[in-house]
Amino acid sequence: MILAVGLNHYLVLSALIFSLGVLCMATKRNAIGILIGVELVLNAANINLVAFSKYNAGVGDGHIFAVFVILLAAAEAALAIAIFMNFYNTLRTIDVDRGDELRG
Amino acid sequence: MDDLAFYIFAAVSLLSAIGIVASSNIVRSAVCLLGTLGGVACLYFVLDANLLAVIQLIVYAGGTLVLMVFGIMLTSKSPWVGFRATRGQVAGAVLVAILMAVGISTLVLTAEWSQSANAPLKTSPSVAEVGEMLLTDYLVPFEVASVLLLVVMIGAAYLARTEK
Amino acid sequence: MSQITLPWIEKSPETLSGYRRKAILLLFVLAVGHLGIALVSLFAFKPGQLADWKIPFVLALVLGASLAGMAFTAGAFGVVFYRIIGKFLRWSYVAFALFLGGVVGACLIVWLHAEIFTFIKGLSAAEGEHRVWLLAVPYDHTVRNIYAGLEAIGVEVPVLAYALWPLQFEFIRDLVALGGIIGFISIIPAFGIWWERKVSARIQSRMGPMRVGGWHGWLQSPADGLKLIFKEDIIPPEGDPLLFRLAVYITFVPPICAFLALPFAAAWVFRDLDVALIFILAMLGIEVVGVILAGWASNNKWAVYGSMREACQMVSYEIPMGMSLLIPIMMAGSLKLTDIAGAQAGGFWNWFVFANPWCFIAFFTYYCAALASCKRAPFDLPESESELVAGFLTEYSGFRWSLFFFGEYAAMFIVAGLAVILFLGGWSSPIPEAWINSFLTAVGASPDGFFGTLARGLLAGGPIIFVLKATFLFYVQLWVRWTLPRVRIDQVLYACVQVMLPLVMVLLLANTLWILGTDHLQWGWLNVIDGILHWILVGIGVIVALAILCIALYGFKNNKRLVGQLAVVDQLPGS
Incomplete structure (x- = not known):
């Protein structure tokens, strides 16, 4: 029965969220919007890891990987925001399409 | 009951993810991100990954999201400024995203996983x-x-x- | 200016008493009618006569009619005896009696509920397969089955079998438990706000609310709540109306979710999560998102200032708060709140706050950080009324505004409850249970008899002790708020990053090494020092507790005199 939830449901959900994250990265011109897209993509990957850890005979490796992904996402967000602040201080805007000069 | 929970939380996270993409206001996008993060955290609870769920809530929702809203506040001159991509760019991106979603889903559904994919084999x-x-x-x-x-x-x- | 008219007040006394007579008649007729329906259905439906799908309707008929009948009876008696009730409410200590009665009553109801649930689980399952009509959820016990079980213990009331039937589902049980939690959460702000006003009045030598409800204005908060519901609801048009509405719920719901994991006693917890502590911290952390959004969506300079301060403060104080909480976790070796509290049972000298000097200091660092993360004074920068109008609350009015306070008071209770569970022994009483048992046998009462069970339930630990301890720490929050001046925002951040964070790190490291030395390596000399310090700390704790008790008794004894003196202006301080 298709309504009984199995591994595939989680994988499809993750694929959808991943695509939405990519779409978000592609359509937003606000730098923080792009960061939000990245977070979506990472979340999609995490769903995969945890679902595989639950449905295939893992020993919890998926959980560990997911913990590291969350950790790296947090680190990445902190750095990205710091870079955006610098970007804004230099260009007085957060529109990524305006950051096309090589000179700072 | 778990199945029902999955459908509810999956719907919450998907709808909020769509909200993120569709909203032109960046603060609203961030709020929708809260919905996605919360929905995914609840999915972790459904998957018996309690630790991961609370880490998701405390790091993402309590930390990263606050940082993002903070960044938005510090970098926008007016709350309602939205930069929009051009129509052509949006159309191309949507096309690529749909192709990607369909492609990955087909790949996932046709793949032969090493274990039975419908019964959880081990307690988490x-x-x-x-x-x-x-x-x-x-x-x-x-x-x-x-x-x-x-x-x-x-x-x-x-x-x-x-x-x- | 148009004259405000209140039609029901401007009637003549004769007309009013006519209305009253009609109301009494109507209410009594309705009450008798509903009780009649309930009684008829009580005897009309015998278990086994009905198909299963009719059960919910019969249940609605019986329970609904009896509840409505009781409500109408109560209303009718209220209208008849309103003067006597008014007099009764004006007695002293009615508020305390009602509050304690509410807590005890809630405990009794939950306990009864648990007993009934074990009773149903203990019944033998009915033959055949049964499914709920339409939903196809399987269940074990039919009404006939439950009735047979009731007959076996000598209760021959058919309706009771119908009433017990839904309780076999976990879902229904969860719903009842949620109802209890939400009821408790609505009591906290109502009681807490009134109490805060009385405490602040006491500290400032005033009276505080005195009129509404009788004794010391104890109905003031429900009256204020009623007023707030009817106030005009203003949404700034230049802001973001959607986020403005949403922010309230993001602030208000997480503290309530935190109650789902907060144990009130060993078995008194909605979900005993193995990550309960981090879950509660996460919920308190999400609250801040709502506050930031509230400030942002208001499109108001002061509101944005308030929410920026809130963001800085919350994010930075979460770190010392979480790190101080690591110390009791390390002592207990578990993240489960029930385990942590269980490790401290058996006398107040076992509480973690007295375990070693590092825990003792960590209790205070936790409490300060918790004050800051609840935005309570002296850290109430986000809503500091003398600088920022009302901070992020500036644009809020009416019921939305009061929902923020629901969230705030719920969060205050949660941090107090966490402090109790992690440092102050949770729900275990200061006196060991063995002493109570031997005392009971000494006075000739069996520890397992009725009075013995009651005494043990009240004294040896349980939800009532937990609520009392948490209420004390809640009171300390009020006390601090009305005693200390507010600090500046840069001082708040300085205190966190440059004072509290290094201190907590040192504590964490020292505690780790200390436990390593005493528990794992078993160094004799360190164990001796540990024992001496432990009893010194216990001594400090006893002295502080006795001092607080003496001060409270002194204040209580001089209560009447002080209020009498206040009328004489000459004796006011500074005159």
């Missing part, structure tokens, strides 16, 4: 087990990650400082 590790794994099998990545966090902390503070 408890918090104590995850902790033990972190400090034995994964000790080196754990320590490297802590060093990385330190580096990131210093780097972010250096980048975000004001020029004297």
Whole structure:
């Protein structure tokens, strides 16, 4: 029965969220919007890891990987925001399409 | 009951993810991100990954999201400024995203997974087990990650400082 | 200016008493009618006569009619005896009696509920397969089955079998438990706000609310709540109306979710999560998102200032708060709140706050950080009324505004409850249970008899002790708020990053080494020092507790005199 939830449901959900994250990265011109897209993509990957850890005979490796992904996402967000602040201080805007000069 | 929970939380996270993409107001996008993060955290609860669910809530929703809203507040001149991509760009991006979603889904649904994909085989590790794994099998990545966090902390503070 | 008219007040006394007579008649007729329906259905439907799908309707008929009948009876008696009730409410200590009665009553109801649930689980399952009509959820016990079980213990009331039937589902049980939690959460702000006003009045030598409800204005908060519901609801048109509405719920719901994992006693917890502590911290952390959004969506300079301060403060104080909480976790070796509290049972000298000096200091660092993360004074920068109008609350009015306070008071209770569970022994009483048992046998009461069970339930630990302890720490929050001046925002951040964070790190490291030395390496000399320090700390704790008790008794004894003196202006301080 298709309504009984199995591994595939989680994988499809993750694929959808991943695509939405990519779409978000592609359509937003606000730098923080792009960061939000990245977070979506990472979340999609995490769903995969945890679902595989639950449905295939893992020993919890998926959980560990997911913990590291969350950790790296947090680190990445902190750095990205710091870079955006610098970007804004230099260009007085957060529109990524305006950051096309090589000179700072 | 678990199935019902899955459908509810999956719907919440998907709808909020669509909200993120569809909203032109960046603050609203961030609020929708809260919905997605919360929905995914609830899915972790459904998957018996309690530790991961609370880490998701405390790090993403309590920390990263606050940081993002903070960044939005500091970098926008007016709350309602929205930069929109051009129509052609949006159309191309939507096309690519749909192709990607369909492609990955087909790949996933046709793949032969090594184990039976519809019955959970093992009870998930408890918090104590995850902790033990972190400090034995994964000790080196754990320590490297802590060093990385330190580096990131210093780097972010250096980048975000004001020029004297 | 048009004259405000209140039609029901401007009637003549004769007309009013006519209305009253009609109301009494109507209410009594309705009450008798509903009770009649309930009684008829009580005897009309015998278990086994009905198909299963009719059960919910019969249940609605019986329970609904009896509840409505009781409500109408109560209403009718209220209208008849309103003067006597008014007099009764004006007695002293009615508020305390009602509050304690409410807590005890809630405990009794939950306990009864648990007993009934074990009773149903203990019944033998009915033959055949049964499914709920339409939903196809399987269940074990039919009404006939439950009735047979009731007959076996000598209760021959058919309706009771119908009433017990839904309780076999976990879902229904969860719903009842949620109802209890939400009821408790609505009591906290109502009681807490009134109490805060009385405490602040006491500290400032005033009276505080005195009129509404009788004794010391104890109905003031429900009256204020009623007023707030009817106030005009203003949404700034230049802001973001959607986020303005949403922010309230993001602030208000997480503290309530935190109650789902907060144990009130060993078995008194909605979900005993193995990550309960981090879950509660996460919920308190999400609250801040709502506050930031509230400030942002208001499109008001002061509101944005308030929410920026809130963001800085919350994010930075979460770190010392979480790190101080690591110390009791390390002592207990578990993240489960029930385990942590269980490790401290058996006398107040076992509480973690007295375990070693590091825990003792960590209790205070936790409490300060918790004050800051609840935005309570002296850290109430986000809503500091003398600088920022009302901070992020500036644009809010009416019921939305009061929902923020629901969230705030719920969060205050949660941090107090966490402090109790992690440092102050949770729900275990200061006196060991063995002493109570031997005392009971000494006075000739069996510890397992009725009075013995009651005494043990009240004294040896349980939800009532937990609520009392948490209420004390809640009171300390009020006390601090009305005693200390507010600090500046840069001082708040300085205190966190440069004072509290290094201190907590040192504590964490020291505690780790200390436990390593005493528990794992078993160094003799360190164990001796540990024992001496432990008893010194216990001594400090006893002295502080006795001092607080003496001060409270002194204040209580001089209560009447002080209020009498206040009328004489000459004796006011500074005159």
